[in-house]
Amino acid sequence: xxxxxxxxxxxxxxxxxxxxxxxxxxxxxxxxxxxxxxxxxxxxxxxxxxxxxxxxxxxxxxxxxxxxxxxxxxxxxxxxxxxxxxxxxxxxxxxxxxxxxxxxxxxxxxxxxxxxxxxxxxxxxxxxxxxxxxxxxxxxxxxxxxxxxxxxxxxxxxxxxxxxxxxxxxxxxxxxxxxxxxxxxxxxxxxxxxxxxxxxxxxxxxxxxxxxxxxxxxxxxxxxxxxxxxxxxxxxxxxxxxxxxxxxxxxxxxxxxxxxxxxxxxxxxxxxxxxxxxxxxxxxxxxxxxxxxxxxxxxxxxxxxxxxxxxxxxxxxxxxxxxxxxxxxxxxxxxxxxxx
Amino acid sequence: xxxxxxxxxxxxxxxxxxxxxxxxxxxxxxxxxxxxxxxxxxxxxxxxxxxxxxxxxxxxxxxxxxxxxxxxxxxxxxxxxxxxxxxxxxxxxxxxxxxxxxxxxxxxxxxxxxxxxxxxxxxxxxxxxxxxxxxxxxxxxxxxxxxxxxxxxxxxxxxxxxxxxxxxxxxxxxxxxxxxxxxxxxxxxxxxxxxxxxxxxxxxxxxxxxxxxxxxxxxxxxxxxxxxxxxxxxxxxxxxxxxxxxxxxxxxxxxxxxxxxxxxxxxxxxxxxxxxxxxxxxxxxxxxxxxxxxxxxxxxxxxxxxxxxxxxxxxxxxxxxxxxxxxxxxxxxxxxxxxxx
Numbered sequence: 001x002x003x004x005x006x007x008x009x010x011x012x013x014x015x016x017x018x019x020x021x022x023x024x025x026x027x028x029x030x031x032x033x034x035x036x037x038x039x040x041x042x043x044x045x046x047x048x049x050x051x052x053x054x055x056x057x058x059x060x061x062x063x064x065x066x067x068x069x070x071x072x073x074x075x076x077x078x079x080x081x082x083x084x085x086x087x088x089x090x091x092x093x094x095x096x097x098x099x100x101x102x103x104x105x106x107x108x109x110x111x112x113x114x115x116x117x118x119x120x121x122x123x124x125x126x127x128x129x130x131x132x133x134x135x136x137x138x139x140x141x142x143x144x145x146x147x148x149x150x151x152x153x154x155x156x157x158x159x160x161x162x163x164x165x166x167x168x169x170x171x172x173x174x175x176x177x178x179x180x181x182x183x184x185x186x187x188x189x190x191x192x193x194x195x196x197x198x199x200x201x202x203x204x205x206x207x208x209x210x211x212x213x214x215x216x217x218x219x220x221x222x223x224x225x226x227x228x229x230x231x232x233x234x235x236x237x238x239x240x241x242x243x244x245x246x247x248x249x250x251x252x253x254x255x256x257x258x259x260x261x262x263x264x265x266x267x268x269x270x271x272x273x274x275x276x277x278x279x280x281x282x283x284x285x286x287x288x289x290x291x292x293x294x295x296x297x298x299x300x301x302x303x304x305x306x307x308x309x310x311x312x313x314x315x316x317x318x319x320x321x322x323x324x325x326x327x328x329x330x331x332x333x334x335x336x337x338x339x340x
Numbered sequence: 341x342x343x344x345x346x347x348x349x350x351x352x353x354x355x356x357x358x359x360x361x362x363x364x365x366x367x368x369x370x371x372x373x374x375x376x377x378x379x380x381x382x383x384x385x386x387x388x389x390x391x392x393x394x395x396x397x398x399x400x401x402x403x404x405x406x407x408x409x410x411x412x413x414x415x416x417x418x419x420x421x422x423x424x425x426x427x428x429x430x431x432x433x434x435x436x437x438x439x440x441x442x443x444x445x446x447x448x449x450x451x452x453x454x455x456x457x458x459x460x461x462x463x464x465x466x467x468x469x470x471x472x473x474x475x476x477x478x479x480x481x482x483x484x485x486x487x488x489x490x491x492x493x494x495x496x497x498x499x500x501x502x503x504x505x506x507x508x509x510x511x512x513x514x515x516x517x518x519x520x521x522x523x524x525x526x527x528x529x530x531x532x533x534x535x536x537x538x539x540x541x542x543x544x545x546x547x548x549x550x551x552x553x554x555x556x557x558x559x560x561x562x563x564x565x566x567x568x569x570x571x572x573x574x575x576x577x578x579x580x581x582x583x584x585x586x587x588x589x590x591x592x593x594x595x596x597x598x599x600x601x602x603x604x605x606x607x608x609x610x611x612x613x614x615x616x617x618x619x620x621x622x623x624x625x626x627x628x629x630x631x632x633x634x635x636x637x638x639x640x641x642x643x644x645x646x647x648x649x650x651x652x653x654x655x656x657x658x659x660x661x662x663x664x665x666x667x668x669x670x671x672x673x674x675x676x677x678x679x680x681x
Contacts, residue, residue, distance in 0.1 A: 051542035052513075159630045189397040190569055191646075194613035194626035201623070216542065223615030223624065242620075260547040262572030264614055266596050276551060277544045280512040 003077075004039035005177060005210055006063065006096075011036045011072035011082075013058050017285060030285045032058040034234035035072070037311070040178065045204065045211040047225030047242070049218055049257070053281055055234040056214045060182045063212065064098055065089060076178075094124050097176040101183035103163035107155040113166055114151040117141070120173040127174050140169040143206075145199060161192035165199065172203065180212045185220060197224060218261050222246050230254045233292040234284055236311050240326030248323040250314060250333035253293045258336075291331065299332045307331070357429040358385035359563040360409070360448075360531055365423030367404050367587075370416060376634040378404040380587040381423075383661075386563040388530065391554075393566045393578035393595075397631050401587040402567045406533045409565075410450050411440045427531070446476055449524035453536035455516035459508040465492075465519050466504035472526040491522040495552060514545035521553060531563040538573065550577055571610060575599060580667065583607050586632050586642035589661065593668040603670035603679045605647045641673070649674050 014029035033055040040046050050056045061067040062082070063074055069082040081092050097120075100106035107116055117137045121128045128136045138148035144165040155163055164184060171179050184200070185193040197220060203209060215221050221228060222242050229239040230253065238251040249255045256275040263272070277296045282288055288295050294304040314333035317325035324335035367379035379401040386392045396402040407413040409425055411432065425432045427448065432440055452458040460468060469491055470484030479487065485504060492500035495518040508516055517537060524532050534553065538546040554577050557564050568574060574581055574595070581598050583591040583606065591604035602608040612625035629646040632638055638645050644654040653673050661669040664679060672678055 051544060161630060189631060190571070190610060191397060191613065191627040192630065194624040195628075197615075198623050198626055218543070219615045223620060256544060260543045262543075262546075262550075262570065262574075262576045264571035264575050264611065265599055266575045267600070274547065276547050278548075280514055280545065281542075 002042055005042045005077065006040040006212075007073075007075040008039070008059075008063070009037050009073045009075070011059070011062055011074060012070045013055075013062055013067060014070045028285055030283075031234050031287060032284055033062065034287075036231075036234075036236050038229055038236065038239060040210050040212060042177070042210055043204070043208050044226040045213050045224050047221035047228040048212065048214045048231060049216060049221050049228060050231035051216065051257075051281055053233075053284060054231040055284070056231050057182055059231075060098065060180050060212065060214055063180055064093065064096060090123070094127070094174045095176050096178045096180065097171040097174065099164075099167050099171045099179060099181045099184050102187050103160055103167055104155075104187070106167055107163055109155055112152050112154055113137075113141070113158075116155070116166060117169045117173055120170065124174055136173070137169075140172060143172065143203070144169045159192075160188050161195060164188060164196050168196075168199065168203070172207070175207070176209070178210045178212070180214070182214045183216070184213070186215060186217060193220070200224065218246075218258065230257065233281060233287050235292055235329065236327075237293065237330070238326070238328040239311070240323075240328075244323045244326040248326075249336040250317070250324050250326070250328040251293075251330045252297050252299055252332075252336075254328075255336040256296075291329070293330075299330075301332070303331050357426065359388050359390075359428065360565075361385040361424075361426040362405065362409065363424040363426065365405060365408060365425065366421050367401070367408055367413065368419050368421060370419065371635070374635045377637065378418075378587055378634060379408070380637075382584070382587070382589055384582050384589065384592070386531065386565055388563050389557070389561040391557065391564040391566060391577055391579045393568060393574040393581045394584060395568060395571065395574055395581055396584035397569055399586075399631055399634060400584040402584050403535055405584075406450070406535055406565065406567055410448060410533060411444060412450075445472065445529070446527045447529050448531045448533065449527070449529040451517075451520050451524045451532065451534040451537045453539050455513065455520045455540070456508060458520060459516065461508055464505045464507055465511070466506075469504075469519070469523055469526065472523060476527055487526075488522075491526055492519070494525070494556075495519070495522040497522075512545075513541050514549060517541060517549050518552065521549070521556070525556060525560070528560060529562065531565070532557070533565045533567070535567045536569070537566070539568070539570070546573070553577075571614065583610075586634065586637050588642065588671060589669075590643065590671045591669065592661070593665075597665065597668060601679055603664040603668060603675045604643075604672045605649050605674075605678055606643050608678060609646075609648075641671070649677065 011033055012035055013033040014031050016026045017028040018024040019027045048056050062069050065081055073080045074082050076092055084092060114137050117140055118133050121133050138151055141148045146165055185196050188196060213224055225242050227241050228245040230237045232253050238254045249258060256277050259275045279296050282295055290306050291304040291309050294300040309329045309331050311327050311329040313325050314328055362382055362384050365379055365382045369376045369378055382405050394402045408420060427443060466485050466488045469488035473479040473484040473487045489500045489504050497503060497515055497518055538549050541549060578595045580594050582589045585606050591607050602611055609627040615624060627646055632642055640655045640657055641659050644650040659671045659673045661671045662675050664670040664675050
């Protein structure tokens with residue numbers, strides 16, 4: 001495989017919890033992201049799944065340097081972007097763009113579509129000379145399947161799916177290499193989601209984009225992703241290719257998550273075995289010791305409370321040629337083919 | 341628990357008539373831009389112990405129908421020009437406000453999507469649960485609180501006795517939705533309407549909440565109307581399905597049949613657009629176009645501009661719900677072809 005375009009190493013983001021108004025003192029921290037590492041290769045889609053509060057959106061912001069990382073590094077082509085600022089950061093951001101979840105609040109209602117999509121050119125004027133911009137914006141509208149004549153319309157004149165296309169066009173404007181999509185289709189109607197997913201796949205082929213696709217809808221993530229990472233409470237529980245994760249999950253959390261997804265097929269539903277987890281996700285301000293999933297895990301033993309399991313290929317599968325041999329952070333990893 | 345008041349139901353009617361029957365219901369909203377016909381002649385029925393799933397996208401009229409049943413529709417701007425809502429054989433639309441109030445909460449209860457905004461943030465959950473008993477059954481505060489603890493126990497909220505004085509923000513999303521369920525169950529209603537009860541929840545919690553709801557439904561033999569846009573949730577719990585599009589029911593069927601052989605192109609399109617294993621790497625099937633604007637619903641079949649099978653007749657004639665097999669109906673001129681493909 002070629003060189004990774006993004007390398008994330010031990011990325012940590014703690015949000016401080018403070019007490020007092022005048023003399024603030026830190027009384028703790030919300031450990032939103034607590035040591036995450038992964039690579040993104042050119043032209044691939046890495047899906048990140050997890051429940052709300054697991055830190056997946058914080059990861060997205062850290063990759064864009066919209067949040068300052070507490071520690072850890074994000075290398076873009078070998079350069080650590082977490083410590084960049086000013087001009088150097090601006091240059092990197094040209095290549096890493098973002099598409100947001102909510103197409104209703106992420107577009108300024110007082111700007112025309114032309115202004116919204118053209119705004120990146122104001123910040124990076126070298127990409128498109130002034131006289132050329134209108135044409136560029138119209139081309140972008142065409143690329144995302146909107147009528148180029150809509151350039152003077154306002155966001156409220158579009159439906160949710162169309163607005164998300166505008167958001168995607170804005171993300172594409174600077175010809176980035178990486179697009180980070182934070183729940184790009186979850187706010188859309190079911191019949192429109194497929195249209196946007198297809199558009200994103202088409203654009204990836206056309207422009208050779210790498211995606212980080214953050215979502216909670218496991219079936220869409222599987223469809224679009226080459227590799228998938230499963231997050232739980234600020235940590236990566238398991239990461240592997242889509243087939244490894246979906247067909248041979250070895251982490252109990254992944255197994256439970258997959259089995260809890262409602263399957264739109266009554267026949268299949270009667271055959272499969274469901275794992276219903278008890279309780280809720282613990283607070284990231286006070287995560288359990290050792291393995292963070294142990295409070296809801298049916299396999300938990302003493303070691304799980306004491307030792308943090310590392311994200312690595314489990315030793316039981318290490319020398320075997322099996323799809324279960326992928327990175328999983330569990331002391332008792334087992335091939336969950338039967339459970340899923 | 342005893343139900344104090346019996347609304348004068350016709351003797352024997354409850355045995356033969358469905359628990360709830362909606363007949364030719366129309367709801368419209370008068371807006372500045374014209375009349376939006378949100379519901380255009382909806383018919384469905386639910387029996388005791390049965391789960392009907394009403395499936396549709398935003399703007400399909402699924403929630404408006406539910407609000408009309410509950411009698412919580414804002415009127416004006418809403419208006420019900422036509423239709424009947426029969427609860428145990430009696431038309432609720434013809435009842436006085438007082439009569440309806442006696443049914444609401446006591447016989448028909450509703451669970452809303454967003455538990456946080458449906459609960460009062462400045463009152464403890466115990467107070468809000470107890471309110472049901474104080475208002476409807478005239479219990480004292482103390483007795484009502486005891487009942488509230490009992491209810492919280494029943495929806496499996498851990499340490500109910502200690503948490504009864506907590507406020508809604510102190511509970512997680514899943515726990516809040518359990519409180520909503522507890523509130524709906526409080527007076528042991530015969531019908532529960534759940535409007536997207538798990539949409540705001542994570543999948544692992546969603547599974548817990550749906551299981552709880554299904555279990556309680558069996559225990560009390562209640563009718564359940566589950567309103568959702570999620571084909572997966574429906575497959576898990578429903579007995580029968582009504583698919584809505586632009587204010588009409590386009591297909592009804594028992595749950596198994598609809599997934600194996602949909603009889604309406606809209607249902608079929610929705611099912612096909614779900615990502616599946618064997619289609620990975622290929623383009624997803626996508627229904628073209630957008631859901632219609634209710635101020636300008638297309639003539640004929642409302643789905644015709646998006647339908648791959650549309651012919652001239654679809655643009656001129658509104659299709660009726662054709663019987664398409666036992667317990668099935670499809671509002672498509674070409675339901676046979678859709679089924680047969």
